[in-house]
Amino acid sequence: MSRPARVGLGAIVIGILALSAPLEAASPYRAPRTSWGDPLIQGVYTNNTNVPFERPPELGTKEVYTEAEYESRRNAPAVVETTTVVTDVHYQTSDFGLDPSQSVMVWNPRTSILDRPANGRMPPLRAEAQQRSDAARAAQQAHAFDSAQNRPLQERCLIWAHEGPPLRPVGYNSLVQIMQTRDYVVLMTEMIHDARVIPLSKTRPEFGELKRWQGNSWGRWEGETLVIETTGISDKVTPRGSSVPMGPEGKVIEKITPTGPNSIRYEFTVTDPSLWDEPWGGQFPMEISSDPLLEYACHEGNYGLPNTLRGAREDERAGGNRQ
């Protein structure tokens, strides 16, 4: 290999390492402290990202783009990842600020948010869980337009899937506010204004038998990293890739580590032996937002839900069938 080629390759490698450093390296950054001595992570962050949740299958186990590939993607038009919203005429994304590229984006060269399993894709449900999930989905779809209570949770403004745990980027209204006290950390997602109040303690508090929409979370500091452990997520909530809830051993571990004056790394691991044979998880960066977090009054402005039901009733009157 000629010297210029080696230098060029070296530059690319260094570039990739530099780009991925905030995500890949054990963070050498030591954050400022709160008045009681914990790493300071309080602020309003955005997790708007260019990275898809799952990796394109053709990339296999490739976790990070090369510098050239990454630059090429940065210059390409943004691709809107829609997991739940059907992109039709009602959602002219660019008209209403719903296009992620219209908001400040936290770029990084990873090929997917998921990094476990190694292929960056959701592991399959266990066979028995898949059967239960298929049955639950079929039952829901058979009466999908019968009433408000038959509609998906986020259409009803009860909870949105990206709120977690685990958190994940949602495409717009991507702000997350972190508040800190000696005894609590609050994670509040702009959409749909849900504040998860997390007690901090060395040992797990006694939560009793009651489940919660976002589970029972408790946190502890391990050096520079806030570790949050959540169990007891409500049976009304189903995790990604499943139409049935997590089992009694379901657990989500989140880790938040400051990586610079204005950035944090968010990592997560989901475990549930009733649904998956192996844990799955991933990571993404968040950066301090210059935009203020505003109130996302989902339910108060929910015209979509009654209009959907109204449409179904009109179809019935017209003799149609929206099954």
Next chain:
Amino acid sequence: MTVLRTGSMYHKLLRTSVGTLVCIVLMSGAMLAAAASPRTASGKPDLSGIWQVLNEANWNLEPHVAAQGAVETLGAIGAVAPGIGVVKSGRIPYLPAALSQRNSNFLQRRTADPEAKCFMPGVPRATYLPYPFQIVQSDTDIMIVYQFAGAVRTIAMSNHKEAPADSWMGWSNGRWERNTLVVEVTGLNANWLDRSGNFATETRRVTERYTLMDANHISYEATIEDPAVFSEPWTMQMVLYRRMEPGARLMDFRCVEFAEELMYGDLRKQEGK
């Protein structure tokens, strides 16, 4: 006479002594209360904790006797609990047209009260709904998380800005005046103030005052200015009590699911169709 004079002096001395003792006790009590009130590392009163009112303000801010509730089929469960009122001036100083609107609201309260629809309650109603709320007081800003409807707001203690848009919980700028947290709330949507139809519009400004009385009680005041509906500013006053049960924490009250039949029940699929 000597005896009488001596007796008079004795009683005067006794009264003076008792008075002095009372003063000492009261001052000591106040000092003890102040000393017992928690402080943050920066020396500010520490309002952190889970709080709740013990009053009937959400039924009606004004003085009211017990009454039949809006849903008679609920029997005594739905009856209006009596309350001595929390308005310092006794009655809310409505302009005539606004008073008519309040009375009209009352007649439609079963379906028109935003609480029934699980809408975010705004300020100050969020404070005296019969649900707890948690004050999260950081080194800088303060967040209040309400159990009802998952409402939440952040009180900016510095870098104050104008409300960027109207919202249900408004825009809160806070400051300390000695030992009192004073919060100016603007940018609030029009909303009801209680289950009796008392209301304010989107032009209102609310000034809240939170003062620790001791470790477990907060004196809460809210002054509402809204020239669209009130002839003058008026103030409500109440006590917030700390929830002290072991393991006390906010629970979920995502009340949307309890409001859906009220709001969308007429759109439910009918049998046979």
